[in-house]
Amino acid sequence: MAWVWFHKFGSPPHFYRLATRLTPWFGWPALLLGVAGLIGGLWLAPPDYQQGDGFRIIYVHAPAAWLSLMVYTVMALSAAVGLIWRMNVAHAVAASCAPIGASFTALALVTGMLWGRPMWGTYWEWDPRLTSELLLLFLYLGYMGLRNAIDDTARADRASAVLAIVGVVNVPIIHYSVIWWNSLHQAPSVMKFGQPTMPAAMLVPLLLMLAAFTLFFVALLLTRARGEVLRRERNARWIDEAVAGARS
Amino acid sequence: MSPARTGFLSAAALLAARDLRLALRRAGDSLLPLGFFLVITTLFPLSLDPSLSLLRDIAPAALWVGALLSSLLALDLLFRDDGQDGTLEQLALCGQPFAGLLLAKTVVHWGLTGFPLVLVAPLAATALGAPTAAMPGILAAVLLGTIALSLIGAVGAGLTLTLRRNGSLLALLVLPLAVPVLIFGARASALAIAGESPAAPLYLLAAFSVLAATLAPWALAAAVRIGLE
Amino acid sequence: MTSTHSIAQFLAMGGYAVYVWPCYVLTALVVGLNLAAARRLLRQAQLEARRRIETRKSTASS
Numbered sequence: 353m354a355w356v357w358f359h360k361f362g363s364p365p366h367f368y369r370l371a372t373r374l375t376p377w378f379g380w381p382a383l384l385l386g387v388a389g390l391i392g393g394l395w396l397a398p399p400d401y402q403q404g405d406g407f408r409i410i411y412v413h414a415p416a417a418w419l420s421l422m423v424y425t426v427m428a429l430s431a432a433v434g435l436i437w438r439m440n441v442a443h444a445v446a447a448s449c450a451p452i453g454a455s456f457t458a459l460a461l462v463t464g465m466l467w468g469r470p471m472w473g474t475y476w477e478w479d480p481r482l483t484s485e486l487l488l489l490f491l492y493l494g495y496m497g498l499r500n501a502i503d504d505t506a507r508a509d510r511a512s513a514v515l516a517i518v519g520v521v522n523v524p525i526i527h528y529s530v531i532w533w534n535s536l537h538q539a540p541s542v543m544k545f546g547q548p549t550m551p552a553a554m555l556v557p558l559l560l561m562l563a564a565f566t567l568f569f570v571a572l573l574l575t576r577a578r579g580e581v582l583r584r585e586r587n588a589r590w591i592d593e594a595v596a597g598a599r600s
Numbered sequence: 601m602s603p604a605r606t607g608f609l610s611a612a613a614l615l616a617a618r619d620l621r622l623a624l625r626r627a628g629d630s631l632l633p634l635g636f637f638l639v640i641t642t643l644f645p646l647s648l649d650p651s652l653s654l655l656r657d658i659a660p661a662a663l664w665v666g667a668l669l670s671s672l673l674a675l676d677l678l679f680r681d682d683g684q685d686g687t688l689e690q691l692a693l694c695g696q697p698f699a700g701l702l703l704a705k706t707v708v709h710w711g712l713t714g715f716p717l718v719l720v721a722p723l724a725a726t727a728l729g730a731p732t733a734a735m736p737g738i739l740a741a742v743l744l745g746t747i748a749l750s751l752i753g754a755v756g757a758g759l760t761l762t763l764r765r766n767g768s769l770l771a772l773l774v775l776p777l778a779v780p781v782l783i784f785g786a787r788a789s790a791l792a793i794a795g796e797s798p799a800a801p802l803y804l805l806a807a808f809s810v811l812a813a814t815l816a817p818w819a820l821a822a823a824v825r826i827g828l829e
Numbered sequence: 830m831t832s833t834h835s836i837a838q839f840l841a842m843g844g845y846a847v848y849v850w851p852c853y854v855l856t857a858l859v860v861g862l863n864l865a866a867a868r869r870l871l872r873q874a875q876l877e878a879r880r881r882i883e884t885r886k887s888t889a890s891s
Contacts, residue, residue, distance in 0.1 A: 399843055405842040405845050405849065406843065406844075406848060406849060408845075409848065409849055416856070435822075452863055455859050455863060456859065458859075459856060462852075463855065466848045466851060466852050467852070487779055494769075494773040494776065497772055497773075498769065501760070501763050501766065502763065507826055507827075507829060510826040511759050511826050514759060514819055514822050514826065515759055518755060519776075519777065522780075525808065525811075526777075526779050529804070532783070533783045572863055575868060575871050576867045579871035579873065579875075580870075582875060583874045583877070586881070591881075591882070
């Protein structure tokens, strides 16, 4: 029974219709949660004991970093599904993930640097998280570069799928090796907060922002994937009726 | 070829012998990465103050950056000719386990381009100011590291099989994946040079190489098959 | 409960304004660009698909 559902989901017309219907259910809640999180984080949460108002960067930095890792995992998983079950839709999803993930990784890096400057005194520190984020960005760029370099879509799908899978295995290893390396070179310069645990007033907006970013990603993914699926199903019949009703 | 089934090991041995023979006919090609390694490790001291103490600090970095870049350069040799003349396709179709055959090719490739680095590493390390006591640690690290680099690099080479010779894309693909090798290898070398035991990073490097040896054949076969379609 | 008492204090972010606000501006940029790019991709794909249908219909009927 679940198998039937799985294959239905992989069918391009079904996916297209489902994605079209689902997108607003992710987009609007994302906006609401984001606004709530911003109000809570920028206004309602008290300043941190050690970092003052500077800690508020966490409300954009942490969600960006979370997204950078989560998107890579989604990318690798859908690439694997596409490779194993030869599902075009899955490949389209993987392809859609990459630019989103890369841009949020870059955002995580820049916000991390801007956070580090007042807290550490320099824009860049080779701390485990920033370094791993940088390497993750390279992994995304490599994936996008490989896709771009191969002209044939099907071959690009499969080659980049192999790369994504190899990469996802390596991401925890790279992260661990950087942590290990960093622990030897300097005292852990982890961004610590004044309080031992985060009070609710600080934590709740963070959770809201994390949720908002996640929902936003899904909405983005569905939109991009719809476009990718349309492009790949060049001459299929179902496109006629799917596109006829679509607004331009 | 006789219709009787050849066992995998003899098939792999035949392939390895053939690769070796071909490579030795154009020995210059295989020596190029080695020369490159020596040039890079020489450039570091030349670009620095000749005082030996700073050199010793830089030695691990110079060694490993040299090893990484040299292995990238060597990757060109792995599949280029066989990809062009159709041998790779024959290997894919011949009925032997494709992953195993590709692994055999990678092993020969390492023997020609990675192993010489192991032999030369003590020389380069000495030139960079490393004490003689550091050599066993450095040798072990370079041995394990070049194996891992050959495996990772082969996957990258397989993925870019059909593309115009584009070194920067290959570097972009392979280098992030090779970061653990860089970190563990450089750390092991640094410890050896400082006179301490390099055991911890060496174990980690060995573990990584084993992981690479386990996963790379699958990824290699998948990547090359995709490139051959 | 609120930590700031005036707009000016809010904007100053306890002295960290030059770090905090660029972060938020950049985030808004990345969010906005992603949204615009995704929409554009979908729209392009829909337009191309429609064009293909038109040409197919016109060549079929000719």
